[in-house]
Amino acid sequence: MIANSAYLQLLRVFEFAYDGSRIPLPLGSQRLLALLALNPRGVHRGAAAEQLWPDCTPSRAAANxxxxLCRGRRIRSVTVIDSSGHRLRLSPAVDVDLHALRAAAQQHSSRQRPLPADCDPLVGELDQELLPGWPDEWLSLERQHWDQARLHALESIAQQLQETGAYLLALQAAMTAIDIDPIRESAHRIxxxxxxxxxxxxxxxxxYQSYRELLRQELETLPSPHMTRLVEELSSA
Incomplete structure (x- = not known):
């Protein structure tokens, strides 16, 4: 949470804060802010109503x-939602936790940003889910995008830590990735x-044996030849 600014949290729990204070919002406004935060280019009013209230009639969805909008457009002294014609956007005055962490994840994935001296907080942040418990179908693809971004970052962090000999921290980062996606082979290989x-x-x-058994039970398949060769080299060493 950042003092003296509007701050929207989408990871772990939904929260809107201004000037360091949490501000409760009705569920409809929460969902609208989340939708706009996940679509920085904006959303047409009709599309927003249809996505947020898919089970309602068009007139009821528009009313919702x-x-x-009435309750979420302006909060305290800050404009939270900008509207231009039929298009709605989250105001640039609102900081979003997901945006900052996603940018950091991309930089760590490409090794454009050096690892912090203490990686535990970063790994903990990358372990956070996007609005867990929200059943909205429009969140499904966004969750997949976030999961891929943080998985690549965690794997890159684990590899970099391994290269420096920080094996315990490297394992923690790799195991965090496995917790997110237990089937993903690259994290197990690390x-x-x-x-x-x-x-x-x-x-x-x-x-390796545990992962092979998991694949057999869940997908009736085997680890890739790449992973198998890696293990064979270990066995023959």
Whole structure:
């Protein structure tokens, strides 16, 4: 939360704050602000009403949108929603936690930003889900985008930490990625590489066997040839 500004939190829980104070909003306004925050270019009024209230008639959805706008357009002394014709946008005066962390995730994925001295807070932030518990269908694709961004960042962080010999922190970052997507092979492969770098061949083989069993049970498939060759090299070393 940032003092002396409007701040919208979408990760872990929804929260709107101004000047350091949390401000409660009705659910309709919360959902509208979230939709606009996830669509920086703006959303047509009709599309916003249809996405937010898909089970309502067009007239009822439009009425719900007007109510959400009335309560969320301006909060305290700040304009939160800008409108131009039939298009709605979140005001640039509102800082959004997802935007800042997504930019950081992209920079860490491409190694454009150096790792902080203490990576625990960063890994903890990347472990946060996008509006967990919200059932809205329009959030599904946005959650997938966020998950991919944070998975790539966590894997890059784990690899960089491994390269510096910070094996425990590297494992924590890789295991956080696995918690997000247990099926994703690249994160499991990094864990095996970290164990191998530490000289813990047995741990590496055990992790591979657990992952192979998971794939067999969930998807009736096997790890990739790339991963299998990696483990075979460990076994023959």
């Amino acid at each position: 949108l007007r109510s959400a 864990v095996i590489e970290i164990h191998s770098a530490e000289g813990n061949t047995a741990c590496a083989l055990k992790h």
